[in-house]
Amino acid sequence: MANVDKEMLTQFLLRMGDNTLILGHRVSEWCGHAPVLEEDIALANTALDLIGQTQLWLGYAAEVMDDGKTADDIAFLRDAWDFRNLLLLELPNGDFGQTLMRQFLFDAYQSILLPRLMKSSDQTIAEIAEKACKEAAYHVERSAETVVGLGDGTEESHKRMQAALERLWPYVGEMFASDEVDAAMAAAGVAPDPASLREEYDALIGKVLSEATLSIPDSDFAHKGGRNGKTHTEHLGHLLTQMQWLQRAYPGATW
Amino acid sequence: MAAARLPGRNVVNDREHTSAEPTLPEVAQVWDWLHAVPDPEIPVISLTDLGIIRDVAYEEDTLIVTVTPTYSGCPATSIINLDIETALRGHGVEKLELRRQLSPAWTTDWMTQSGRDKLEAYGIAPPQPAGGPDKCPHCGSQHVEKMSQFGSTPCKAQWRCTACLEPFDYFKCI
Structure with missing residues (x-):
């Protein structure tokens, strides 16, 4: 374990794990509803990868917290205010285009963050990142291709993708809004300051969105409050009622 | 109520009246056994063909089998662990520990x-x-x-x- 305040490290790990958990759950809502079979399978597989990564991040969070809780306890027995995911990821799916736009905006972030985390001073974080990195690489390949296909597609698909980008853009800034947890992680060499990733991120999404003939909104306004848990959207509580239903109705149930 | 006799090693040991420690199977023998364990989702190949068994070794008399996941969310991972344990216990291995190794991450090159x-x-x-x-x-x-x-x-x-x-x-x- 890196030489860093345990509480801060826990917060960082919850951010990583809650991001993949909440997005994994959202994406899994598509199972059986996608427009074509191949996309249905692709969405389910992506959700599966994200949930798998969640087990690694929250498993390590539980190890650091060292209070007898497991990754499952963290996922299923916390309430909305304890979650540390980006607001972007808890938003309802919208249509298929909006789901893929959100996936691309997040995959692009992960594809830049995870390679940095492979050099973390915390060995376990470096190992989880090494594993997740390979999956993030093909996730972003697929979501970018789909965003281009739909953006530069028919008049209808283009219109929907532009609307999706405008809907989701105000939630992008939160990825780069550094706070004291990020400062502690950066100082200890655990993780980069997210603000330092913005330039590379803008270059990557700029290239893909331009190929998709989509215009990035001219606004820096950013909704915040997810990664520090201060103000989640009303959507997270609704999501949790589904995701946590079984453990709430039958506490301690095991597979 | 009379205790039921469980099948397996205990019976063998009783019969032989041996007090000596049972010999532990050779590492090469364990690899051979693992070579016969099929992948649960693609049973045509074995776990060793897949390259996910990273190490077989003893720590004192405990057999340590180190396994790396293919994909972090692969639902077969827990079944694979169960299959390894079932196979090795079936061959009489008693002290067994499965370890997960994330790094180096699995690659199809293996x-x-x-x-x-x-x-x-x-x-x-x-x-x-x-x-x-x-x-x-x-x-x-x-x-x-x-x-x-x-x-x-x-x-x-x-x-x-x-x-x-x-x-x-x-x-x-x-």
């Missing part, structure tokens, strides 16, 4: 040549460094196209042969 051959014979195109299948596993044509980056399991993509028109699974290269 798949054995015989594993690749078995996949192809089964109708799944084996992973290729080029990032796509070199030929259709059914008719051998090189005219193939990708349908989806994801297939029936996280480790596979869906491709189609434009010569024989058959769709097929391609084991993704990671």
Whole structure:
């Protein structure tokens, strides 16, 4: 374990794990509803990868917290205010285009963050990142291709993708809004300051969105409050009622 | 109530009246046993063909089998662990510990040549460094196209042969 305040490290790990958990759950809502079979399978597989990564991040969070809780306890027995995911990821799916736009905006972030985390001073974080990195690489390949296909597609698909980008853009800034947890992680060499990733991120999404003939909104306004848990959207509580239903109705149930 | 006699080693030990410590199976023998354990989702190849068994060793008299996951969310992972444990316990291994190793992350480069051959014979195109299948596993044509980056399991993509028109699974290269 890196030489860093345990509480801060826990917060960082919850951010990583809650991001993949909440997005994994959202994406899994598509199972059986996608427009074509191949996309249905692709969405389910992506959700599966994200949930798998969640087990690694929250498993390590539980190890650091060292209070007898497991990754499952963290996922299923916390309430909305304890979650540390980006607001972007808890938003309802919208249509298929909006789901893929959100996936691309997040995959692009992960594809830049995870390679940095492979050099973390915390060995376990470096190992989880090494594993997740390979999956993030093909996730972003697929979501970018789909965003281009739909953006530069028919008049209808283009219109929907532009609307999706405008809907989701105000939630992008939160990825780069550094706070004291990020400062502690950066100082200890655990993780980069997210603000330092913005330039590379803008270059990557700029290239893909331009190929998709989509215009990035001219606004820096950013909704915040997810990664520090201060103000989640009303959507997270609704999501949790589904995701946590079984453990709430039958506490301690095991597979 | 009379205690029921459980089958297995205890019975053997009782019968032999031996007080000596049982000999532990050789590491090479354990590898042979693991070679016979099929992948739960693609039973045509074994766990050793897949390259996910990273180490077999003893720590004192406990057998340590180190396993790496293929994909972090692969649902077969827990079944694989169960299958390893069942197989080794079936061969009489009593003190056994399975360890998960994340790094180095699993790569399809660790798949054995015989594993690749078995996949192809089964109708799944084996992973290729080029990032796509070199030929259709059914008719051998090189005219193939990708349908989806994801297939029936996280480790596979869906491709189609434009010569024989058959769709097929391609084991993704990671």
